[in-house]
Amino acid sequence: MAEYIESLERLSEQFGRLEGVGKKSAMRMAFSVLELSDEEAASFAQSILDAKQKIHLCPVCQNLTDRELCNVCADPGRDGSIICVVNDPRALLAMERVREFRGVYHVLHGLISPMNGVTPDQLKIKELLERIQRGGVEEVIVATDPNVEGEATAMYLSRLLRPLGVKVTRLAYGVPVGADLEYADEITLFRALEGRRNF
């Protein structure tokens, strides 16, 4: 095409690398950046660097945080005896939106998926075991996504954790099967939490 503008194409490619962004959306966003003021563009660029630099994993629950401990782990009002296990930080955010769960979390950063070559040792399962072995944990609620990988991971965790003497529960099927936890509405999530069952 005659109208190739290198720096615009490069910016568009960068947007295209992000999850869920198609080629047309990426180009639209790149054009959109050109409409920002210089200051706005500079602050956009800086916010990317800031996010990458400041955000790391909470050493306790492996959630994302820009402080020493994440806000949940740092909150003395949360009940450390109940750990809710989620696959990623977005699922954790979804759980927090329910405003009902007063326990703490553990973020696996993935789900077991032999098809995609994801094995248990690539997830933050070792860290979960260590937390439980340090004592004080009574219940682990497995809130992995209600799909095949989520189920497999839940099963794996339940077999692994039961010998340690903790109660292992799973979110009730109130969450729509096959969907991403991230998109579940608060009421569905609340019902799922309320109706959790023993393995």
Add this chain to the structure above:
Amino acid sequence: MAEYIESLERLSEQFGRLEGVGKKSAMRMAFSVLELSDEEAASFAQSILDAKQKIHLCPVCQNLTDRELCNVCADPGRDGSIICVVNDPRALLAMERVREFRGVYHVLHGLISPMNGVTPDQLKIKELLERIQRGGVEEVIVATDPNVEGEATAMYLSRLLRPLGVKVTRLAYGVPVGADLEYADEITLFRALEGRRNF
């Protein structure tokens, strides 16, 4: 929410400012940035600054470019006597994809819209007049969007330009090629019928 991470929220807000990006998509993109390597994130940030810094308007046709003249204006093979007027650089890209038009362009950067407070003097119309007054232009094809604002702008341009002795034409209206007639709206069908051609 307990799980507020300031730098993540700020990054998400930045994505949310871009055209066509909703709140959920913005947050997903922000999370996606965290999955980039440090180098990738740095090059993303840099590409925003680069695009803003390097891209400016072509002094002839007002299209975006990172060179002195845009690629079309700099191409001696293009016919400067036919100017195709488009509302924005994306429309220009769409026209270029046709690979049929060998004339040059003029980008208005907007459409006349009294409802949204956009008046002719806010568009690159003065620059178009100056081009035509410099001579050598025989035809102006008005290819503004086929909607109310596009029509109003086309009408305005046609009244303005005809006294200068240039031919002013408008893109043909009709049914889109490859589409089902069943789904064409009445106005489009009426225009297609009105503009029917002999075989």
